[in-house]
Amino acid sequence: MSDAGASDPNAVPATPESEPEPEPEAPPPAEEDNGHRAVSVGIIGAGWAGLAAASDLCDAGIEVTVYEASHTPGGRARRVDNHSNASVRPMDNGQHLMLGAYTQTLALMRRLGQNPDKLLRRIPLTLQALDGRFRLHAPRMNAPWHGVMALATAQGLGVGDRLKAIIGMARLRQRSWAVDNTHTVADLMRSLGQTPRSMQLLWEPLCLAALNTPATQASAVIFARVLRDSLDGATENSDLLIPRTDLSALWADAAVKRCNMRYGVKVQKLHLIEGGVAVETVTAEGVDYVGHDAVIVATPPSATRRMLADMQDVDYLLEQLNAFQYLPIATLNVRFASPVRLPLPMMMLHENPARQHLGQWVFDRGALLGLPPVNGEFTIVVSAREQLISLSREEVINGLLAQLGEQWAARSAKPLPAIAAYELFVDKRATFAAVRGLARPGVASPWERIMFAGDWTDTGYPSVLEGAVRSGVKAAQKTLSRLQ
Template sequence: MNIAIIGAGWAGCAAAWQAHKLGYRATVFEAAPIIGGRARKHSSQALGQIADNGQHILLGAYQSTLALMRELDLEPKQHFHRFDLDISSMKADFCFRTAALPAPWHLLGAPFRSRGVKFSEFLQLQQLQRYLKKQRWQVQPGTTVAELLQQTGQSTRLTQKLWHPLCVAALNTPIEQACAQLFAHVLRDSLGADRSATQMLIPLRNMSDLWPQRALQHARIHTRHPIRAVQRQGQQYLLDGQPFDGVIIATNAPSAYRLLQSLDTEKQKLDFANQITSLDYNPIATLYLKPEKPWENPHVMRMLDEDLHGLAAGQWVFNHGALNNSELYPLIAVTISYANRLQGHDKTEIARAIIAQINHQSPWPLPTITAFELITEKRATFIAKPHLSRPHPQTPWPNVLLAGDWVHNDYPAVLEGAVRSGIMAAKALQPH
């Protein structure tokens, strides 16, 4: 079976690898000059080195991604800095850590490893977990994360210090807007699972080289090759005049919509395509700082108190200077989710505000910053609001599948969702 995969992000690369396992011949078309999609490497002249287009972090719960790496003979422990869940503020006034113990003791041991968390707040956390388990991790349709937290008696302080940062990191959507069901799925597969699932993984090398390149080793790859239209010819599809038995569209949502429109004008099928237009997006920004010397801060990741309305908008700071084996050594990365508030502001102004934010909150002053780069993904993720209609991967066209973190699945727009969607799309192809 000869298939085309449009897009070489994590969804497209996972689809190509799964297609190879099924014995299919895959041709991958990528409009950009490099592969990786939203998790790609970025050659920075300002920093004088290669960085990712944003600071990414994975969870131990991302089983499909980690299993795929192992299939490709890439042992995750060699490519990630892995550590037990640690949500600690830069000011050190709040710290929630799990214990290095088997489940469920890793959570029960958290009170002894945490700081600034009242015992009553641990009981509130357990109350939320018991409620979700009793409901089999299903919540009332239309519920926001803020409403779920209120229903389960979470304090204002615990919400601000723990639940809001976790929700923003996972869904790129504030708790007042975020879908509680998607958040419940994330909690189910992390805090509701074993110790390894709650662990955090920071890549030690750029994301394009992490596994996507190896996943494409058996495919024909065409970079700098945008596909403008897909034409149907009998039981086959034509892409730039080449015939294929099936097509996996693994692009971003707007590009997928344009390609589906090119296929047919039948109303029922166009109604399916129109689902895609209901998605709205939030940007994510990453500020990379190049210090004159490695930062003395010994912690790899710390949480910042953010200004919800101003430019001191940093939420998480990552110190690659604390990782001698990181390719980004000694850079410092600061992430800003739902980064709309930064639009229209000068990059230097933003960098100065975040540097001041770090210095105000950190016990370890930043070294002199010699260079910086602010990278913003304008359509980083869809806004994960309740009642969101995400298109099913199976389209009305035979053997035309959708793949991407925006396609219907249990997860919000995270890399694990993209990988799962690519694998499922390849498995759903029907040989003639």
């Protein structure tokens, strides 16, 4: 569940050929009160990875400058301007769901003075279909019994389906969640004896929610790691955490107050200079170079590849960055003309691609944001459906609204209220595909003073917000160790 935007925020305007480019300079001699030059780190990208790195560096007393092509912090999890009246509150570029196992994200929020208990709606793991065909609920029991009981009492699965699911998870746990790294999630579930019905109602939806990658393509290793962290740790690790505020307000707004922010600045290239790295930016005024002691590149692989293309001895790294494949996410926000609420804050939708019913989840935005009863707002999410790319916006919207109406009618004799407004966000390259065998770079680059951060680095997690935060924290730690 991710961000939207048809244009590339890192696209660089052409540089006028008539203007000579200035030479990169060494880091500027910024001074602290004691007369010593302050250590300067530039961070490219104000997404969750870049701002997590910035926060840790600020804690260490580093002077941090963040370059961000847009004008709002948060990257693919940020607030967007609402011009459609599809909500009475600020909207996001995508609906995000977190887990209680996202320990580093929760710790970062607390360090920034943001209270997760107030800003996130925490509910025990509950998966319930809007049309009533399926329900799974994890009781408050110690691991692994909360998972066992959730599977044993799942409604919509037969006795054989439930028994095989319990046995399959027990086998994984006995193996310490180690799986064949050549397997997809579909391969893994077949090897564990899972039934077609449990695949359709349970494992495939979970795989899409966790990895934003279809089970027939998704890495079994990454999926097993997510299952381990959520089902085999503390009971609260499997809780669902749903934001009660816009995503920038969750913690990004607090993080940027501590940094020197340069919004609307597109970074074109990096240059190695004596004692550090120069950031080359292009603006309407022309080319500019700013020197830093170190730089953390916290942009998507495609933008990172462009910035490094002129560096020497980078063929292998560029091949890694070029190997990433991307999958779309669509988010439809719907505001109703009269009050309406879902039975739960988040519910499952059943897909029917032939009818353009592509939604997998629906969120009760009105309930989550604490809107007055007069406001009914739902958010429908579509993950990893490449069919989105070939459909017009009208086809996507009509298909999702029809799907919502039909599955609502299956559980309620009262029809949905009339729709007052809606807004569709589609990001055709929302997340990388977490496929098997994907070689992901670490945070350390081949150059001493350049580090990487992003959910695409080798975090062990899929393209999720916790992976972004973990990579940012690790990149900050590596930067500090190299600056010593």
